[in-house]
Amino acid sequence: MHHHPDEAQFAALVRARWSVSLTLTALMLAIYFGFIMVLAFRRDLLQASVGGGMTLGIPVGFGIIVIASALTGVYVWWANRSYDGAVRRIVADMQSGVPSGQQAGQTVKGAHHG
Amino acid sequence: MASEFTSTIGQPNALSIGFFFLFVAFTLGVTWWAARRSRSAAEFYAAGRSVTGFQNGLALAGDYMSAASFLGIAGLVALKGYDGLIYSIGFLVGWPVMMFLIAEPLRNLGKYTFADVVAYRLRQKPIRVAAACGSLMTVAFYLIAQMVGSGSLVHLMFGLPYETAVLVVGAVMIAYVLFGGMLATTWVQIIKAVLLLGGASVMVFFVLRHFGFSPAELFRASAARYGDKVLAPGGLVSNPWDALSLGMALMFGTAGLPHILMRFYTVPDAKAARKSVFYATGLISYFYVLTFIIGFGAMTLVGQEVVAGFDKGGNMAALLLAEVTGGTMFLGFIAAVAFATILAVVAGLTLAGATTYAHDLYANVFRRGQSTEDDEVRMAKRATVALGVLAVALGIAFKGQNVAFMVGLAFAIAASANFPALLMSILWKRFSTFGAVCSIATGATLAVGLIVLSPTVWVDVLHSPWGMAAPFMLKNPALISLPAAFAAGWLGSVLRPEPDAEQRYAEQKIRNYLGVGAE
Numbered sequence: 053m054h055h056h057p058d059e060a061q062f063a064a065l066v067r068a069r070w071s072v073s074l075t076l077t078a079l080m081l082a083i084y085f086g087f088i089m090v091l092a093f094r095r096d097l098l099q100a101s102v103g104g105g106m107t108l109g110i111p112v113g114f115g116i117i118v119i120a121s122a123l124t125g126v127y128v129w130w131a132n133r134s135y136d137g138a139v140r141r142i143v144a145d146m147q148s149g150v151p152s153g154q155q156a157g158q159t160v161k162g163a164h165h166g
Numbered sequence: 167m168a169s170e171f172t173s174t175i176g177q178p179n180a181l182s183i184g185f186f187f188l189f190v191a192f193t194l195g196v197t198w199w200a201a202r203r204s205r206s207a208a209e210f211y212a213a214g215r216s217v218t219g220f221q222n223g224l225a226l227a228g229d230y231m232s233a234a235s236f237l238g239i240a241g242l243v244a245l246k247g248y249d250g251l252i253y254s255i256g257f258l259v260g261w262p263v264m265m266f267l268i269a270e271p272l273r274n275l276g277k278y279t280f281a282d283v284v285a286y287r288l289r290q291k292p293i294r295v296a297a298a299c300g301s302l303m304t305v306a307f308y309l310i311a312q313m314v315g316s317g318s319l320v321h322l323m324f325g326l327p328y329e330t331a332v333l334v335v336g337a338v339m340i341a342y343v344l345f346g347g348m349l350a351t352t353w354v355q356i357i358k359a360v361l362l363l364g365g366a367s368v369m370v371f372f373v374l375r376h377f378g379f380s381p382a383e384l385f386r387a388s389a390a391r392y393g394d395k396v397l398a399p400g401g402l403v404s405n406p407w408d409a410l411s412l413g414m415a416l417m418f419g420t421a422g423l424p425h426i427l428m429r430f431y432t433v434p435d436a437k438a439a440r441k442s443v444f445y446a447t448g449l450i451s452y453f454y455v456l457t458f459i460i461g462f463g464a465m466t467l468v469g470q471e472v473v474a475g476f477d478k479g480g481n482m483a484a485l486l487l488a489e490v491t492g493g494t495m496f497l498g499f500i501a502a503v504a505f506a507t508i509l510a511v512v513a514g515l516t517l518a519g520a521t522t523y524a525h526d527l528y529a530n531v532f533r534r535g536q537s538t539e540d541d542e543v544r545m546a547k548r549a550t551v552a553l554g555v556l557a558v559a560l561g562i563a564f565k566g567q568n569v570a571f572m573v574g575l576a577f578a579i580a581a582s583a584n585f586p587a588l589l590m591s592i593l594w595k596r597f598s599t600f601g602a603v604c605s606i607a608t609g610a611t612l613a614v615g616l617i618v619l620s621p622t623v624w625v626d627v628l629h630s631p632w633g634m635a636a637p638f639m640l641k642n643p644a645l646i647s648l649p650a651a652f653a654a655g656w657l658g659s660v661l662r663p664e665p666d667a668e669q670r671y672a673e674q675k676i677r678n679y680l681g682v683g684a685e
Contacts, residue, residue: 066675080263084259089406107248107394120262123262127444139681
């Protein structure tokens with residue numbers, strides 16, 4: 053029962069997973085710590101008025117909250133659309149013991165079909 | 167405008183007591199229902215892995231939205247304006263990071279606790295002991311903060327004596343966890359999350375009705391009364407290093423909180439785990455937007471003077487606003503929801519602590535994996551009672567103490583002791599047992615040690631012993647303790663490599679990424 057996953061396909065899967073995760077993580081870190089640094093060094097930027105009695109700080113703050121949620125949405129969308137299908141194919145190949153002969157990389161990136 | 171208004175807060179309110187009893191009766195009913203399904207270990211610790219992604223999203227949000235964050239952040243906004251939003255953002259941004267780095271590997275590799283993941287290919291005993299210390303410390307500090315907070319909140323809300331309040335919280339919480347295990351605890355979180363989000367939404371509706379349903383109008387009215395400064399960042403973030411350090415603790419600490427991590431085992435698979443973080447993040451975002459509007463509503467409709475007059479920390483802002491906008495009945499409802507919130511969070515923490523003791527320490531260390539599931543569940547139940555009693559005792563012992571720093575400390579330990587070891591065990595082939603123990607020990611020791619030497623404890627709690635200034639200048643230690651924990655993990659693994667563990671990494675990867683063999 054101990055079949056191994058196709059090495060090239062599996063490596064591509066892991067690579068794709070971390071390139072997406074780490075890009076999104078880096079984005080979140082940059083946005084949050086960027087905000088903190090603006091608070092610490094250029095608070096006046098957020099005190100600027102944007103009309104209607106509001107300061108820039110309010111839309112920026114709400115924007116970060118919305119972006120944080122949206123990024124999790126992006127990840128779920130990517131994983132549902134691409135990652136899960138690639139996992140299913142690799143596992144199916146493992147269980148049948150026959151490599152599907154698909155090219156590495158195609159499994160993750162070209163997952164347009166069901 | 168509302169300066170002459172007299173509140174009924176602090177007097178026993180028949181309605182809120184009624185609502186509260188209704189909640190307790192209903193949730194105990196749920197517990198009774200769950201009791202028959204909480205016999206095996208997987209049922210007691212992980213609700214039989216039967217919770218859906220959406221339900222778990224609500225439960226995660228329920229675990230995270232404490233009374234302290236509801237009442238505390240609303241109060242902070244009411245008194246300080248914009249600065250309250252900075253806190254909310256900090257508490258939120260850890261969620262995406264947890265999803266991208268931890269959620270799916272945790273679900274695929276573990277069984278009941280995050281120590282399962284760290285110990286997956288390393289030596290059980292040292293890892294379990296070290297990880298249990300990290301978990302139990304996080305749970306203990308978080309629990310003390312919640313118990314002390316709950317005692318004073320209930321005292322303020324209902325006029326109930328502090329000790330009675332702590333006892334009631336302890337007794338009901340023990341009943342949930344002891345009889346209903348994770349299933350009951352999950353449903354208590356879900357019910358409470360729905361009540362809290364629903365109640366806060368209604369309150370925001372009531373507030374915005376006064377301003378033609380325009381938040382901008384509300385902000386304008388606040389600025390007209392208290393000056394433009396309330397709409398912009400004030401003095402909360404003045405020292406960039408302090409801000410960076412607190413930011414790191416909040417961001418990576420969320421991914422190291424044992425009671426949150428444990429929730430990922432209640433869903434059937436990694437896909438559902440991922441989905442649950444998506445829902446949780448959305449719900450928590452929505453909740454923080456509501457608290458921001460509630461804060462400004464309290465500032466404008468109740469008035470800062472009145473809010474500060476009730477409690478100088480502003481903790482009664484949301485309740486005062488409920489009374490002003492919805493009358494005594496609505497106040498009763500919101501007060502009962504706040505009490506329910508306390509109960510639910512405390513129950514989640516206690517379950518996490520009991521699981522750590524029974525699964526990591528008792529089953530895998532004391533009995534070396536030789537105990538039966540029944541033994542383990544029996545131990546978890548005993549640990550629940552012991553932890554509950556301890557929580558009540560500590561809650562009473564710390565009465566009147568300044569424990570606000572303890573939540574920050576819990577996050578700092580979670581970020582420094584738990585998160586680095588967890589991430590390295592998932593990502594780094596050469597991570598060894600010695601490295602993991604070094605990482606956890608370094609993270610925990612530095613987090614606790616530095617916070618004692620920091621102004622937060624040294625000055626505010628210990629009142630500068632020997633007249634010395636605080637030896638460590640940052641209020642939160644994560645800036646030092648988190649990188650140090652990663653460095654110690656690396657160094658330990660390089661000094662004492664573990665070829666066996668490296669070999670098993672290939673198998674761990676298959677389970678991690680493909681879910682093959684996951685529980």
